[in-house]
Amino acid sequence: MTPPHGSVSASARPAVTDPIAATRPRNRKQLIVEAAGRVFSEHGYHTASMEKIAAGVGITAAALYRHFPNKYALFAECADLMADRLVTALDEVPPTADLPDVLSAVTRVSVAHRASGGVYRWEARYLNREDRRRLRAKFGRIVGRVDEAVQRAHPLPGERLRAAAALGAIGSIAMHHTSIAQRRAEELLSETALRVAATDPTAVRGDARPVELPAQPVPRTRRAEILAAAVPLFARDGFASVTNGQIAEAVGLAPSALYRHYSGKVDILAAACLQAAGLLAQGVDQSLHEVAGPHDAIVALAATYVAYSFEYTALNSVAEAELAGLPDGLRRSLVLAQREHIAVWEQQLRLARPELDPRQARVLVHAGFGVAVEAGRGLRWQDSRDHRDAVTALVVGSLGL
Template identity: 80%
Template sequence: MTAEPTAAVRPRNRRQLIVEAAGRVFSEHGYHAASMEKIAAAVGITAAALYRHFPNKYALFAECAGVLADRLVAAVDEVPPGAELPRVLTAVSRVTVAHRAAGGLYRWEARYLNRVDRRVLRARFGHVVGRVDGAVRRAHPLPRPDEGLRAVAALGAIGSVTMHATSIAPRRAEDLLTASALGVAATDPAAHRPAAHPVELPDRPVPRTRRAEILAAAVPLFARHGFASVTNEQLARAVGLAPSALYRHYAGKADILAAACLQAAGLLAQGVDRSLHGVAAPHDALRALAAAYVAYSFEYTALNSVADGEVAGLPPELRRPLVLAQRDHIAVWEQQLRLARPELDPRGARVLVHAGFGVGVEAGRRLGWRDSPDHRGAVTALVVGALGL
């Protein structure tokens, strides 16, 4: 006699499992490339079952963003008011590392929220920034207000772990990120030390061919609206072509995006090479690298945001050269950081390099990418602080 087969039992926390899986899919693939079918497969259910919990992809996306933000709010609110800065930052690091795979959707994908949901999300993050800013100002008071710049930059260091796949033990990651954020908080942005040599960036590319004109017109459109939202008609109109004429210059829209990302990588590599010329000491090399990265970010803000935020939308064959270029760039930083701090292993150094990048992005955003020598110097100082120098 055989036992009757038991019916599958639906988990009581299925909605939570869906949100967890969806956050990972949105973070990895981006909002537009993440389908309900991919999310359902990640949960191990059918798309039809997924629609019983969420009416559409946007509703699921908005809940993912809200849940992750609520976790950060809860983490800082569990810390007593007036707590010391390390305790506040440790709480943020612990939550961020625990939900690392889903955290990447905040950096670029939150732009796809509607105005109301975006306002709610901004308020939640504003609460977190406010708690961190209060702890930063108590620990390291400045003679002048920094408008939350150090707090935002410190959170950028911690949040950077959601943007890369370096394999590292969670506790080790928490310790490194907290230490990096503490280094940022202890930095006076107005007391920056200039690099030994002035930053010399390559000149802006001058479009001299129709192909180059298309690329130059595409970058601000991608930066403003997002790659997936820009149509071939918009691209063609920007350069005075019929949409069908684009295919004489590029095989498709993804090829234009790949060309933009490769252009960004090339300009950054040239800036790094020029900045490191004649620099020998590791500490000076890292300051030169930070200054070059920050100068590039301010000079080519739209191009950098496209290269950083849209690469997930590329098919693997177009993405691979960009990944290799990024690895080469990170390897330069990693080598100099390990010379300056021999106690770091390769993974730890890589985590801190990415923390520096996160600081650059979030501090630049906080300043509205308003370009000036003071703003470049302040952000450079904060990036150097993130490296623990």
């Protein structure tokens, strides 16, 4: 067929190269997900923006929307990616592999992708029911595979508890910024996870003194009532998803009335984080009174942190998960309180284990926190003396005492 007058046939037309298409990497979607994981981990879900994520890839937000329709879709992809990496790493290990090989496979992936692993602080709050169900099934498969190796190596009571706790120790590397070489981090975390797996959950029973936590203040003012009502909502649905209307309804107020007591929702979150930090600091001060030495101090710190986590589960969950999303001015004092708490642990751990340098001790302290969180989740935070003692034993075991 003859082309219309003045036109040029496709075969005769000189090739035109789209400069954008020519420079666009073929793995752009993967690069976007990697950048998004880092932004979510660093800033929290509700303050992460598509603009921040796009800037991390070196593209515009408009270009980002060609791959993902919204922030939620991108977040769900981030959560899936890390789980898929762990599943793949374990699938590559023989079914009857020794426990060190199984844990090393998980550790390598977790350390290599440390910067984006923090998305799991928010997945339970921000994923919809179906996405959450699918992700939990993947993690159930991971825990099950690790538990098989744990039971072969150390057949002790506590179904899956030690496996979940060992994975908590490994995953803790995503929850802090301690600078440490990748190889050394892998060695430390693998050794820690192995100690957790070998720990008898009944080991600390009777060793730790009873923990006396400060009582959570009874809400006697409208401001305190608002805070008490907001915390379980933040814990269940996530700060970003909770509206002023929901909080107001929980205390029988009109939404506009909240502003007589708080300047905005973020100030309620800041108050919750401050309350959590204060309760934990008081508990630590009480637990360290008249301890006999660094070993007893570590046991007391572990028992206090575990008791606090069981007793104030919703408050602690909100403080841990949502701190990154606070504005700098509100976050500064809370970060300082968090560092002071960690410094107490670090000091006592280095007295008990003088071979550790400060960075190694800090990594281990965070690993202990990770053990407490995942073991507590594994027990569904059902509070009892036996559960508290079991988790405390696993935390103390993780620290190599």
